[in-house]
Amino acid sequence: MGWIEEKRKERGRRALQRQLEYQEDKARRIGEAAESMQSVFLRSQGIRKKLEKFRPISDSDSVLEVGSGAHGLIFGFANKTRIGVDPLAADYKRIFPKWQSAAATAAAIGEELPFADASFDIVLSDNVIDHAEQPLKIIDEIVRVMKPGGILYFTVNVHHPIYDAASRAHGFWNAAGLKLELSAFADHTVHLTDAKIRSVFADQPLRIIEQSSTVAETKKAQRRLPLRNADALLKKIFFKNALYAVIAVKD
Secondary structure: OOHHHHHHHHHHHHHHHHHHHHHHHHHHHHOOOHHHHHHHHHHHHHHHHHHHOOOOOOOOOOEEEEOOOOOOHHHHOOOOOEEEEEOOHHHHHHHOHHHHOOOEEEEOOHHHOOOOOOOEEEEEEEOOHHHOOOHHHHHHHHHHHEEEEEEEEEEEEEOOHHHHHHHHHHHHHHHOOOOOOOHHHHOOOOOOOHHHHHHHHHOOOEEEEEEEEOHHHHHHHHHOOOOOOHHHHHHHHOOOOEEEEEEEEEO
């Protein structure tokens, strides 16, 4: 293993560690609040109805969520075969046992999904790949395990290109031994741009049904932020955390 690959893996492990610490703290503060579980169920059902506008969904359709996390869509997606994959799945079963019992989960990374080609009718991935070691490889894996005619619901945060450059610099200086960890870049392994993620999906064997981003709305909202700190000033100039979303069918 080369130095660059080793440091990339190290950065991915650190992002996972921070996510686990965050969820453990949340569990201590709020436990498994019933109102939170209801909120996830309603959002999941809303996504299902959105997909049903483009393709009928039966309860027998197999559903996979890549990056199911502590409270993913899969836990409210009431199909008979529903599986969530997450590197921290075993930890989440311990922290949120009631919640996690709503679907089968497997501890695995999105870059190496433990399923055969063309295994799932529906695949979900909801704003998680930018925490992973090799985010774009996850998209390849998602497409691989989709059945022909299967449908994908995918989202991820996108940002001004300056954050991509800053993220790369953050990774470099920490890899070089300067341990200056900024939470915005330690929690995420990459900061994707809208143009980059659109180009990635354009190269996949998918028929894009719906594609959108909230870049314009996010810019407008962040320009109205009061200048309380440097973070607000930076967002006024360079937008951050817009949401890219795509619904697609595999050819």
